[in-house]
Amino acid sequence: MRKINNYEELILEQTRLEIDLQNQKTVLKAEITSLKTRLEPFKNFVAFLRIFKPQGTENSSLLKSGISFGMDLLVSGKLSKANWLLRILSPLALKGITNKLINTKTS
Numbered sequence: 001m002r003k004i005n006n007y008e009e010l011i012l013e014q015t016r017l018e019i020d021l022q023n024q025k026t027v028l029k030a031e032i033t034s035l036k037t038r039l040e041p042f043k044n045f046v047a048f049l050r051i052f053k054p055q056g057t058e059n060s061s062l063l064k065s066g067i068s069f070g071m072d073l074l075v076s077g078k079l080s081k082a083n084w085l086l087r088i089l090s091p092l093a094l095k096g097i098t099n100k101l102i103n104t105k106t107s
Helices: 005-038 040-052 062-078 085-107
Strands: none
Touching: 005 040, 062 085
């Protein structure tokens, strides 16, 4: 960076900086677009995992609570010697699937 001595040099430096800013904005937009396209499979996977998310307290019922408790007992007994990841994910998957089934049956 050199020293600015007069008004014309100041204006030239300002226009140079504005052009640099525009170039950086276009590069940043291109990078964001590229990142969005690379993350598309992950977004689809997250959307798939939403079936395992509890739907909220407004739909909780005694039936869902009983099924959830029963799944915990059933899975913990059957998978006591299984892999730790399987012991964590299988109850979540089963609860999500049964909650979806219950919601479709009651709707």
